[in-house]
Amino acid sequence: MKLRLPRSIWRVGWPATDKDRSAAMISSLFLHIHAARVSRHVLRPTYTYALGLIASILFVVLSITGLALMLYYVPHPPDAYRSMKDLQFVVTFGIVLRNMHRWSAHAMVAVVFLHMCRVFWTGSYKSPREFNWVVGVLLLLLTLALSFTGYLLPWDQLAFWAITVGTNIAAYAPIVGDRLKFLLLSGHVIGPMTLLRFYVLHCVILPLAMVMLISLHIWRVRKDGLSGAEAHASPVEEVAPGVFPASSKTYGLMALSKRTRASVEARNPDDEVFAWPHLLYRELLVALAVMVALHAASLTFMAPLEEIADPTRTPNPAKAPWYFLGLQELVHYSALVGGVLVPTLLVLALLALPYYDRSKEGSGRWFAPERRVANSIFTALAIFFATLTVIGTLFRGPNWAWVWPWR
Amino acid sequence: MNTDPTPPDMMRRRLFAAGCFGIGAATAGFLAATLRFLVPNVLYEPSRRFDVGAPSDFAPGSVTFLAERQLYVFNSVDGFYCISSVCTHLGCNVKRGGAGFECPCHGSRFDDNGQVVDGPAPKPLPWYALSLTPRKQLVVDLDQSVTPTFRLRA
Numbered sequence: 001m002k003l004r005l006p007r008s009i010w011r012v013g014w015p016a017t018d019k020d021r022s023a024a025m026i027s028s029l030f031l032h033i034h035a036a037r038v039s040r041h042v043l044r045p046t047y048t049y050a051l052g053l054i055a056s057i058l059f060v061v062l063s064i065t066g067l068a069l070m071l072y073y074v075p076h077p078p079d080a081y082r083s084m085k086d087l088q089f090v091v092t093f094g095i096v097l098r099n100m101h102r103w104s105a106h107a108m109v110a111v112v113f114l115h116m117c118r119v120f121w122t123g124s125y126k127s128p129r130e131f132n133w134v135v136g137v138l139l140l141l142l143t144l145a146l147s148f149t150g151y152l153l154p155w156d157q158l159a160f161w162a163i164t165v166g167t168n169i170a171a172y173a174p175i176v177g178d179r180l181k182f183l184l185l186s187g188h189v190i191g192p193m194t195l196l197r198f199y200v201l202h203c204v205i206l207p208l209a210m211v212m213l214i215s216l217h218i219w220r221v222r223k224d225g226l227s228g229a230e231a232h233a234s235p236v237e238e239v240a241p242g243v244f245p246a247s248s249k250t251y252g253l254m255a256l257s258k259r260t261r262a263s264v265e266a267r268n269p270d271d272e273v274f275a276w277p278h279l280l281y282r283e284l285l286v287a288l289a290v291m292v293a294l295h296a297a298s299l300t301f302m303a304p305l306e307e308i309a310d311p312t313r314t315p316n317p318a319k320a321p322w323y324f325l326g327l328q329e330l331v332h333y334s335a336l337v338g339g340v341l342v343p344t345l346l347v348l349a350l351l352a353l354p355y356y357d358r359s360k361e362g363s364g365r366w367f368a369p370e371r372r373v374a375n376s377i378f379t380a381l382a383i384f385f386a387t388l389t390v391i392g393t394l395f396r397g398p399n400w401a402w403v404w405p406w407r
Numbered sequence: 408m409n410t411d412p413t414p415p416d417m418m419r420r421r422l423f424a425a426g427c428f429g430i431g432a433a434t435a436g437f438l439a440a441t442l443r444f445l446v447p448n449v450l451y452e453p454s455r456r457f458d459v460g461a462p463s464d465f466a467p468g469s470v471t472f473l474a475e476r477q478l479y480v481f482n483s484v485d486g487f488y489c490i491s492s493v494c495t496h497l498g499c500n501v502k503r504g505g506a507g508f509e510c511p512c513h514g515s516r517f518d519d520n521g522q523v524v525d526g527p528a529p530k531p532l533p534w535y536a537l538s539l540t541p542r543k544q545l546v547v548d549l550d551q552s553v554t555p556t557f558r559l560r561a
Contacts, residue, residue: 161499165512168497187450312474314500316511332513332527335496400514 021276031280033218037272038279039229047122047228047366050286051115052221056214057290058108063207065101069094073153075199076192080155081308088305095302100294102303105147107294109323112143120378123363123371124227130354132220135213137350142210144323149202151321152195160309161318163190163198169331169339177340189311228364229271316398325392326385332400346381458544462487462561465545470503478535478547479503486558487537489547490521495530508532520555531555 007013010028015021022036042048072091074083087094116136119125125133152163167190171181186193306315320328330338362368367375397403457476465471465482472479477492477500492500492508499512507518515526522531536551537559545561 161512164499165497183445186447187452188455189452191452193447193451312477312500314511318499318512328513331497334527335529399509399511 015276018274021274025275031276033222034275034279035222035225036275038275039226040271040273042226042229043273043278043282045282048226049114049118050282051111051118053283053286054290055108055111055115056218057287058104058111059210059214061104061290061294062101062108065097065104066203066207068097069101070203075153075196077155077195078308080153080195084154084156084305096298099298099301099303103297103301104294105150106322109143109147112140113323116140117378117382119227121375122227122366123361123368123374125354125357126227126360126363127354127358129220129224129227132217132224133354134351135217135220137347139210139213139217141347142206142213146202146206146210147321147323149198149206152190152198153202154305155195155309156304156306157309157313157315158304158306160190160311161315162320162324163194165318165320165328165331166324169327169335172335172340174340190309317396317400319392319396322389322393325396326388329388329392329396332396455549456546458540458546459489460545461543462539462545472503476547479508480545483558486560487545488553488555488557488559489535489537491533491535493532494528495523495532496526496528501532522555 003013010024012020012024012027015024025031025034025036069087072083072087072094074080084098087098089095119133119136125136148163148166151166152159167181167184170184171177173180182188184194184197185191186197319325327338327343330342332338357374359370362370394405395402453476459473459476459478459480462482465480465487467482468484469482470479471482472492478489479492480489481487490508492502494501494510494512494515496510496513496515499510501508501510501515501517503509505516507516507524508521509516510526510528513527515528516524517528517532518524520531521534523529534553534555534557536548536553536557538546538548539559539561540546543561545559
């Protein structure tokens with residue numbers, strides 16, 4: 001009788017047996033994005049480095065801190081800048097929330113990029129996960145777009161000129177460039193309507209798109225299983241060509257599907273462990289570590305806020321956010337090549353990648369020797385871009401002239 | 408006896424398909440119209456045509472920077488002309504320096520006429536038409552570009 005209320009919420013009590021633990025995972029809307037049982041191999045922290053998980057945690061942190069900031073932020077100049085000042089100096093804990101939002105955003109860009117590198121270096125985009133790689137690339141672009149739109153909101157000099165440079169790069173796109181810039185700015189110059197447009201994009205449109213794509217991304221990981229599990233599973237004898245002994249895992253479509261099961265993670269039940277507690281425990285640990293790191297960063301380092309935006313005075317040098325400084329360095333040589341051609345081709349190459357690299361070899365292992373060529377090309381490109389970013393961030397001073405950061 | 412080659416079922420199916428297609432097309436049209444919604448019809452921006460003061464406000468031989476308007480106004484021996492301070496590369500404000508103008512963002516340099524000397528700027532700085540109102544005020548029209556031969560006698 002006493003347990004009636006909690007039982008009406010949680011069908012399974014605090015689970016004590018493996019059967020109940022599976023039931024707890026399966027019967028919960030939030031937990032059932034995990035399989036009830038997961039491959040031992042993919043739980044090794046050195047396989048995924050939990051980068052996808054960290055990116056999701058950061059997104060949750062960004063959503064919560066962002067919602068809190070919205071309660072004080074006024075999306076109209078010059079009040080926008082004033083409300084930023086309030087958040088920093090008047091609102092209790094405002095500065096911590098703002099710092100956390102800013103540093104999480106920077107961290108998310110970095111983590112999503114590293115996650116993509118991990119997926120490439122382990123060959124995890126190969127069949128049947130081609131489309132999930134495409135979704136991942138779109139998520140990277142969304143992350144950058146969210147960061148870019150958020151960059152204007154403080155309405156300080158840093159924001160104004162970074163967005164001036166950024167939207168002028170968009171204007172270099174052939175044919176549609178000028179219209180695109182006009183649409184983004186809602187006019188010819190950055191003004192109140194631009195701020196409102198960026199605000200709505202940043203707070204509603206892009207986060208909604210992000211939630212949808214993250215759901216799709218995780219759903220597909222769940223359906224396809226994590227890469228590498230197959231490669232590391234204990235061999236199981238085939239009963240007949242293509243037919244494996246019945247597993248504990250069934251799909252419920254036996255009448256329609258000839259396959260023994262739809263989701264192939266491990267071929268042998270001994271290769272799997274229960275998600276509760278093995279996976280949940282690790283996720284909790286990672287979440288705690290991320291929160292500790294974010295708090296430490298937010299209490300130590302202040303998010304920059306320069307003087308109020310002044311369209312008549314360009315700071316020297318005017319720099320885009322750090323993750324676009326590689327592009328800005330390229331743009332310094334040629335706006336069309338660096339700002340439009342190179343990024344467009346890179347994105348198209350990334351989107352098409354799983355469809356022209358169709359070999360199945362070397363999936364699920366770090367730096368598989370069979371993938372030496374692909375890995376070399378990707379690594380070279382990643383290093384090239386990282387170098388440009390470092391140059392743009394540290395080695396460029398007034399008039400974009402070369403400076404030594406230690407001088 | 409029914410000799411119609413199209414059985415009534417197929418008729419119904421075709422009608423249904425045509426209906427779906429029609430509604431789909433209408434929806435697509437509506438979405439396209441909604442895209443037009445994103446383009447503002449009224450811009451609450453500073454006017455693109457404005458007066459900058461009387462010719463006598465500009466000393467002979469001087470170069471005046473109008474920060475608010477992002478313009479350099481020259482009062483030369485041959486007459487008045489004005490050059491935009493908005494860099495054609497990525498929209499930063501160029502400053503007087505060296506032999507002409509310098510951009511702080513990516514290091515583009517322009518000569519006194521706004522022609523590109525060095526750096527990534529793809530085009531010279533734009534020149535805009537100057538005119539005089541009946542009350543003898545200098546008026547700049549940002550929608551009217553002119554060549555570097557332009558001079559206004561005033």
